[in-house]
Amino acid sequence: REATTGVDYYRTNYAAAYEGYSSSYNGSHISQVGSNNTASSSQLGMHNGSYIGQYGHYNNATVLQEGENNGSTVVQTGIGGTVNVSQFGDSNVSDVEQSGWGNTADVMQLGYNNSATVVQEGGEYNSADIVQMGNNHTAEIDQYYAYGSDATIRQFCDSNMAFIGQALGSNIATVNQSDYYNQATVLQAGNGNVGTINQGSNLGIYAAYIPSM
Numbered sequence: 001r002e003a004t005t006g007v008d009y010y011r012t013n014y015a016a017a018y019e020g021y022s023s024s025y026n027g028s029h030i031s032q033v034g035s036n037n038t039a040s041s042s043q044l045g046m047h048n049g050s051y052i053g054q055y056g057h058y059n060n061a062t063v064l065q066e067g068e069n070n071g072s073t074v075v076q077t078g079i080g081g082t083v084n085v086s087q088f089g090d091s092n093v094s095d096v097e098q099s100g101w102g103n104t105a106d107v108m109q110l111g112y113n114n115s116a117t118v119v120q121e122g123g124e125y126n127s128a129d130i131v132q133m134g135n136n137h138t139a140e141i142d143q144y145y146a147y148g149s150d151a152t153i154r155q156f157c158d159s160n161m162a163f164i165g166q167a168l169g170s171n172i173a174t175v176n177q178s179d180y181y182n183q184a185t186v187l188q189a190g191n192g193n194v195g196t197i198n199q200g201s202n203l204g205i206y207a208a209y210i211p212s213m
Contacts, residue, residue, distance in 0.1 A: 013037040013054075020044035020066075034059070045070070056081070067092070078103070089114075100124055111135045123147055134158045146171060155182075156200075169193060173210075176200070186210045 012035045017028040019042075026043040028050045037059045041050040044066045052061045052074045059076045061083045069091045074083045080102040085094050092109045094116045101124045107116045110133045117140040118128045128141040129152045138161045139153040148170040153162045156178040163184070164173045169191035175184045178200030186195040187210065195210040 013039075015039045015052075016041070017050075018042040026050075041072075043070075061085075065092075081105075083107075087114075092116075097121070100126070104128070106130070108132070109137075111137070115139070117141070119143070121145070123149065127151070129153070131155070134160075137161070140164070143167070160184075162197075164195075166193075171195075 013032040015030040015032060019026050025046050026048045028041040030039045030052045032039060032054045034056045036057055037054040039052045039054060039061045041052060041063045043050060046068045048065045048070045050063045050072045054061060055077045057079050059081045061074045063072045063085045065072060065087045067088060067090045070087045072085050072094045075097045077099045078101055081098045082104045083096050084106045086108045087094060088110045089112050091112055092114045094107045096105045096118045098105060098120045100122050103120045103126045105118045105128045107130045109116060112135045114132045114137045116130045119142045120126045120128060122145040123143060125148055126143045126146055127150045130139045131154045132139055134157045136159045137155045140163045141151045142165045143149050144167045146166050146168060149166045150172045151164045151166060152174045154176045155162060158180050160177040160182045162175045164186045166173060166188045168189050171188040171193045173186040173188060173195040175197045177184060182199045184197045188195055
């Protein structure tokens with residue numbers, strides 16, 4: 001068992017790592033530099049790994065993992081960022097990176113072999129939300145130098161893939177996919193864009209693409 005916390009240079013940060021009863025071989029590392037940051041990592045099961053690095057002020061990160069072989073990485077550099085990661089099942093992977101002011105990322109994965117990536121850099125008040133239930137899903141949200149952007153990916157059943165990329169504007173993108181083997185891509189740059197993809201039937205494989213306008 002391993003639970004470590006980094007040096008608190010300003011003595012005003014809070015970090016907690018918890019490993020549930022009968023859990024083993026989990027690793028948790030928390031490193032915080034700045035002031036008024038809060039981090040919490042809870043792991044139940046075996047062979048799970050969590051890393052939280054926060055470098056700034058008033059950031060908050062919460063990670064909950066239950067199962068085996070799950071991995072979570074959270075890195076925040078900025079002010080007032082919030083990250084919540086919940087993973088239930090086995091072999092799920094989540095990677096969240098945020099810089100800027102007041103960004104929010106929420107990731108929830110339930111099943112096996114799911115992958116979620118969120119990258120938000122240089123913007124203010126961006127929001128990213130990924131929910132994946134089932135197995136073998138892949139989701140990625142990238143938002144760069146955006147203002148007020150809001151991206152959501154929700155995937156159900158098995159083996160769906162979704163990507164949202166947004167920059168430089170008050171963009172909104174939503175992808176909802178159910179059933180199997182769907183693929184969706186949304187690319188937006190500029191102001192006032194709205195992109196929505198809804199896919200799901202029992203008839204086969206579907207792919208949708210919304211390019212930058």
